[in-house]
Amino acid sequence: MRMITLTIDGQEMEALEGATLLEAARENGIEIPTLCFHEALEPYGGCRLCVVELVGPKGSQLVASCVHPAEEGAEVRTNSEMVRRSRRTTVELLLAAAPNAKVIQDLAAEMGVEQPRVRLGDNDCILCALCVRACDEIVGANAISLVNRGFVKEVKPPFGIGSNACIGCTTCAFICPTGAIKLADVLTNRSVHKWKSDFEFRPCKICGDHYLAPELRQDYEELLVEEQV
Amino acid sequence: MIQTPAELEEVRRSLSKTKDPTQPCLTVCGGTGCRALGSEEVFEAMEAEIGTQGIENQVTLRMTGCPGFCEKGPLVVIQPEGIFYHGVKVDDVAQIVSETVLKGEIIDSLLYVDPITGEKIAHEREIPFYKKQRPLLLGMNEQVDPTSITDYVALGGYGSLSKVLGQMTPEEVIGEVTRAKLRGRGGAGFPTGLKWRITREAPGQPKYVVCNADEGDPGAFMDRAIVEGNPHRLLEGMIIGGYAIGAHRGFVYIRAEYPLAAKHLEIAISHGREHGLLGQDILGSGFDFDVEIRLGAGAFVCGEETALMASIEGRTGEPRPRPPYPSQEGLWGKPTNINNVKTWSNVPLIIEKGADWYAAIGTESSRGTKIFSVVGKINNTGLVEVPMGTTLRELIFEIGGGIPKGKQFKAVQIGGPSGGCIPEEHLDTPIDYDSLTQLGAMMGSGGMVVCDEDTCMVELARFFMNFVQDESCGKCVPCRLGTKAMMEVLTRITEGNGQDGDIEYLLELGEQIKESSLCGLGQTAPNPVLSTIRYFRDEYESHIRDKSCPAHVCKALIQYSIDVEACTGCGRCLRACPVEAISGEKKEPHIIDQEKCIKCGSCREVCKFDAVMVE
Numbered sequence: 001m002r003m004i005t006l007t008i009d010g011q012e013m014e015a016l017e018g019a020t021l022l023e024a025a026r027e028n029g030i031e032i033p034t035l036c037f038h039e040a041l042e043p044y045g046g047c048r049l050c051v052v053e054l055v056g057p058k059g060s061q062l063v064a065s066c067v068h069p070a071e072e073g074a075e076v077r078t079n080s081e082m083v084r085r086s087r088r089t090t091v092e093l094l095l096a097a098a099p100n101a102k103v104i105q106d107l108a109a110e111m112g113v114e115q116p117r118v119r120l121g122d123n124d125c126i127l128c129a130l131c132v133r134a135c136d137e138i139v140g141a142n143a144i145s146l147v148n149r150g151f152v153k154e155v156k157p158p159f160g161i162g163s164n165a166c167i168g169c170t171t172c173a174f175i176c177p178t179g180a181i182k183l184a185d186v187l188t189n190r191s192v193h194k195w196k197s198d199f200e201f202r203p204c205k206i207c208g209d210h211y212l213a214p215e216l217r218q219d220y221e222e223l224l225v226e227e228q229v
Numbered sequence: 230m231i232q233t234p235a236e237l238e239e240v241r242r243s244l245s246k247t248k249d250p251t252q253p254c255l256t257v258c259g260g261t262g263c264r265a266l267g268s269e270e271v272f273e274a275m276e277a278e279i280g281t282q283g284i285e286n287q288v289t290l291r292m293t294g295c296p297g298f299c300e301k302g303p304l305v306v307i308q309p310e311g312i313f314y315h316g317v318k319v320d321d322v323a324q325i326v327s328e329t330v331l332k333g334e335i336i337d338s339l340l341y342v343d344p345i346t347g348e349k350i351a352h353e354r355e356i357p358f359y360k361k362q363r364p365l366l367l368g369m370n371e372q373v374d375p376t377s378i379t380d381y382v383a384l385g386g387y388g389s390l391s392k393v394l395g396q397m398t399p400e401e402v403i404g405e406v407t408r409a410k411l412r413g414r415g416g417a418g419f420p421t422g423l424k425w426r427i428t429r430e431a432p433g434q435p436k437y438v439v440c441n442a443d444e445g446d447p448g449a450f451m452d453r454a455i456v457e458g459n460p461h462r463l464l465e466g467m468i469i470g471g472y473a474i475g476a477h478r479g480f481v482y483i484r485a486e487y488p489l490a491a492k493h494l495e496i497a498i499s500h501g502r503e504h505g506l507l508g509q510d511i512l513g514s515g516f517d518f519d520v521e522i523r524l525g526a527g528a529f530v531c532g533e534e535t536a537l538m539a540s541i542e543g544r545t546g547e548p549r550p551r552p553p554y555p556s557q558e559g560l561w562g563k564p565t566n567i568n569n570v571k572t573w574s575n576v577p578l579i580i581e582k583g584a585d586w587y588a589a590i591g592t593e594s595s596r597g598t599k600i601f602s603v604v605g606k607i608n609n610t611g612l613v614e615v616p617m618g619t620t621l622r623e624l625i626f627e628i629g630g631g632i633p634k635g636k637q638f639k640a641v642q643i644g645g646p647s648g649g650c651i652p653e654e655h656l657d658t659p660i661d662y663d664s665l666t667q668l669g670a671m672m673g674s675g676g677m678v679v680c681d682e683d684t685c686m687v688e689l690a691r692f693f694m695n696f697v698q699d700e701s702c703g704k705c706v707p708c709r710l711g712t713k714a715m716m717e718v719l720t721r722i723t724e725g726n727g728q729d730g731d732i733e734y735l736l737e738l739g740e741q742i743k744e745s746s747l748c749g750l751g752q753t754a755p756n757p758v759l760s761t762i763r764y765f766r767d768e769y770e771s772h773i774r775d776k777s778c779p780a781h782v783c784k785a786l787i788q789y790s791i792d793v794e795a796c797t798g799c800g801r802c803l804r805a806c807p808v809e810a811i812s813g814e815k816k817e818p819h820i821i822d823q824e825k826c827i828k829c830g831s832c833r834e835v836c837k838f839d840a841v842m843v844e
Contacts, residue, residue, distance in 0.1 A: 045550045046704045048745045062744045067550040082744075089741040093710035117734055118714045127703060146545065146703075149528065151713045153703030 006074040021065035022050055025078055032078050033087065033107065035094075035177060036128035037066045041137055047094075047128055049107075051086050053077040062086055088113055096120040101178035120151075124180035127153055131172035131181060139171050144195060155194075162196035230505040233513045234391040237382070244383035253288045253330050254308040256371050257317075260295025260454055261489055262611075267318070268292075268303035274322040288330050291380075294370035294458015297612035298358055301341065306353055306371060313353040314339035344608065344630060361628050363590070364614045365598045366574050370458035375493045378500040381461040387506055389580035393469050394514035402473035403429065406576065408584035410596040415441055415532075415569035416644065416673040417749070418595070418662035424566060428556040429474045431564035436476040438467055439541070439560070439567040442483035442490070443525045443532040446645025447696060449676030451600040451612055452570040456483065456490035459574070460497035464520060466573035468511065469580060471518040474566050479518065482537050484525040494522060529700035533748045534567045536702065547702045548748035569674070571600060591617030595661035599675060603629050606636065606681035615660075622656040625679060636681040640764065644673025646693045646700075647753030649760025650686065669760040671753065685782035686765040687772050691719040693757040701750060708751030711742040715758060725785040727773035732762060781843045784828040788844060791832075793818040795840035802832035802841060 002017040008025055015024030020043065025032050035047035045067040052065045055075040060082060077083060088111050094101075095108045096116035101124045108114075129146060132155055136142050143165035147156045157163040168190055173181040183192045188210045190199045201210030231237050257263075257272045272292050279285055298304060301315035307329055314325065314336065321339060328334040340349040341356050350356050373380035381387070393402055407422025428436060440463065444452040456463060467479045483491050498520055501507035509517045523541050530536045531546040538560050540546040559565020575597060579587045588596045595617040601624065604610050608630030615624060621641060625631070632638050640650040649670035651658075658664050662672050680689060698712035715738055718731050739755030746752045762769060771777050778786040791802070791811075796818040803811045803819060810826045813819030821832070833841040 044704075045747055046706070048706050048747070051745050064550060064747070069552060086741055086745045089711070089738065090706050090745065093706055093714060096714065097710050117730075118717045120710055120713055120717070126706075127709070129704075148703070149530070150699055150701040150703045150709060153709065 004070065004072040006070055006072065006076060008076045009078055015070045019070045021052055021054075021063070021068045021070050021074075021076055024070040025052075025065065025076070030078055032065055034066060035103070035107075035126065036130060038130055038134070038175065041130065041133045043067045044129055044133065047126070048090050049087055051083060051090075053080045053082045084111070087111060092116050093120070094126055098122070098124055098126050098178060100124060101126065101180070103177045124178045125155060126178055126180075127155070128177060129155070130175045130177065131155060134171045134175045139167070139169055141165050141167050141169070143167070143197075144172065157195045157197070160196075162198065166192065166195050166197040168192065168197060168199040230503075231512065232505060234395045237387060237391050237512060241382055241385065241388070244379055248289075248383065250309060255288060255290045255325075255330060256293045256306045256308065257291070258295055258302060258304040258371070259292035259375075260299070260302075260370075260457055261450075262295065262299035263302035263304055264489075266302040266316075270319050271303050271305065271317050271322060274319045275326065278322050278326045282326060282331075284326075284331070288326075291374045292376075293373060294375050295367075295454040295612065296353075296371040297362075297364070297367055297454070297614070298356075298609065299611040300609050305339075311353045312351055313341060313356065315341055358609045358611070358613075358628055358630065361619070361623060362614050363598050363616050365578055365590075366455060366462075366571060367458075367600060367612060367614045369462065370454065373459055373461075375458050375460055376496050378461060378497070378504060381459070385581070386461055386577075387465055389577040390465050390468055390506065391512055393472055393580055394512050394516055399429065399473045399475060402469060402580070405584045406473070406579060409579040409587040410584075411572065411575055411579060411587070412595060412662060413569060414571035414575070414599070414675075416647070416671060416675075418672060421568060421572055424556060424568070425470065425474050427554075428476075428564045428566040431557050433558075433563050435478065435563055436474055437560045437563060437565040438471050438474060438476045438479040439534075439537070439555075439565060440467055440479070440481040440483075440570060440573050441532060441534065441537060441567055442481055442487070442570050443537060444487075444570075444674060445484065445529040445532050445700075446647075446674050446676040447693075448604040448678050449602050449645055449674050451602050451675055453487050453490050454600075454612055455570050455574055456481075456487070457493050460490075460494045461501070462574045462577055463494075463570055464497055464501055464507070466576035467520060468507065468518050469576050470566065470568070470573065472516050474564075476566070477517050477519070479520040480523050480541055480560075481520060482523045482525060482531070482541060485527065491522060491524060498522070528702070529696075530702045530748070530750050533750055535748065537567070538565065547704050548750070550747060592659060592661045594663050599660070599672070601675045601677045603677045603679065605642075605677075605679040606632055606684065607679040608633050617661045618659040620657050620659055621651065624660070624677075625656070629679070632679070632681045636683065639680045639682055639684055640686065640761075642670075642678040642680065642689065642693075642757065643676070644671040644756070645676040646697045647671055647749070647756055648673045648676075649756045650680070650689070650764060651760075652764040669756065669763055671756065683780055683782070685723075685778050685780040686761040686768045687719065687778075688723055688780075688782050690758045690761045691716070691723055694719055694754070697750065697754040701754070705745075705747035705751060707742045708746045708748075708754065711738055711746075712751070712754050714738060715742075715755065719758065722769065722772045723778075723783040723785070725772070725776045725783070727769075729773070731773055732766065732769050735759075736762060787828060788823065789821055789826055789828060789830070789832060790842050790844075791819050791821055792840045792842055795838050797838055797840075799837070801835045801837065805831040805835040807831060 003014045004017050013028045032050050034050045036044045043066040045064040050065045051062040053060045054063050091107045092113045094104045096118050097120040098104050173183050181194050188201045303317050305314045305317045335351050403425050411421040412418040507519050525531050528546045531540045533548045536546045536548040555565045598614050600614045613628050640652045642650050694716045698716045701708045703709040739759045742755050781787050798816040808825050810822045
């Protein structure tokens, strides 16, 4: 792979050609906060927390480092006043909409954001779409998606009813940064409340413990068969 | 099937031979505006009347596209003289046929009256509304029946395509468009020739061309008029573009709310295919090209090019970050050239008349003409096409006829929800891409909403903010939550609950949303608020500090009352009040019960003695 040279925070650094600015910065030990980014998923560019200042001939602009390509000779500032101001606004807005999400509270404290100047509800889901993308890109189940637009946008299973596509793997709950996806394993049942999904565990023939939802098991079996072929 | 440029020329010649230029031609506007006012019935009545009189061979009847003067519809123009009748009703038809068509006599009562001089004007081009216009694109609308290809071909249509395919290399075509200095008419003003070149040179096959006809700004309807009125010129532009760029497939993305435009385009595409102007080996050149229609499903954000492409591909209409730009990685990851309806429609003109001719129109930075839809508090609502560099004052007062009811002009909102308000002091600015940006507005698609003294600028800003927060796709935080937050603040200001610091917060939020949003929607969404604060900050301050709305619009901040001196006790207001808030004896002054009053203003509207006051 070819390397390129760019300037990040005043220091000349090397990055792999084709890397994003976020990758280039992290490779060089510079931390940039993110919310909707996950290494295992395609970048989304939605939360705008990872914005950095890209200095250009016509002045500076903010770009989302998780999606913006690192280019030869680029000059990037990851912690300038312009960047910090933008991140503070983003976090203030998120705090206004999800005041009880711990990750948002922590970010707000870190950036010195106290009380948001407006109130935009109380919903732990910040629409980072990590759950939707993980369900699609990693699990392959595509059981949930983003529906509606704007402020009333939300994540839902098809038609908002329990869907056979959900295999109860709970990757969504695992990857959710705010804990907005609640699940309960009670005795022999697992419920993912947000998706209205319910599963019954199967008892182990040897120890009697309950394990994996049969739907999920079936899915694994199908995968195994495919791999053998 | 027309197989060669020579055959096309032959068809054109024989078509124009069959037309007697001295024969009367009755044209009825079939644009959406005139249809809403009953032009279809007028057209049918004319057809019947011509049949009854048995004069089918002496007169041509044609339903055309929109010539722009929507305010006065239904419009009827009698060619070749260009006699202009407005507000035509079915009852007028017999007289028009018997007097004007058969005897050449002008019917006085149907003529346009100049509101300033009081003079009656018989000929279309003498009317002030049309006089200052330069209708390069719109002008053909009233000369062609958009549902037939013959009118367009008879007027030289597809001649530019024939020239391009027969005599020019793709590079030469791009060179011509570049020299004409055409800039994207969708609003951002990117140089069209450069965009074509980038797409042509981008690696990857196949390439695509797309027409963005997802016109969605409130009050904008120029793209609709072009697609409805002259779809063949759009197609011709796209085929030429396809040839220049090296694409063989094109898409027109048009909103489903424009059924007539989609229908006319569909007909035009099928006629194009029938006559060999679309499809394989066009005019024997070996070049293949075809166009498909994609209907938008009602999302404003799909006018943003990356969301538009996602929608064409069948995915959710959400924008994605750029780069990569569509010209590098567009539809299905292939190089794609997206242009607006007007941009494509300008191309055949540039090829026909030459880049030098085109570049001579307009200003240094913006060449050619621009169509504006002029709406709001203006006398001549409609579509106006003027050379770039025309001043706002000429546009609003000379062409637009000024403000109704002798009210004062306050501001004009240009560029829809992405644009900004421009006040009186800047009316003499020549309009082009750069001057508008400097004033805090933008060219945008060309929607112009004129505001008079009765418009509350805070409420206007709130209207546009409500629109964008509703149309935000919700993918990125600044746009989804930021526009909602601005909306909340504006709402509390108009409801009388504004707080100190609200203006500063709006400015701060606005700047941040512009800087950090993902796509053009968010990056321009705060403009109406920022520009109204820039020019009308005192109105915001009155709302917040004095809890008063200077334009008497915001319901929470106004009160209706009756002037006992002026009230004659006629009872009109009492009967008009929908909530029975007004009481009083006959011939005695009436009073308004403030508890019951819903501040609808009905009483003020019906009062003949100006006795209802608002403060």
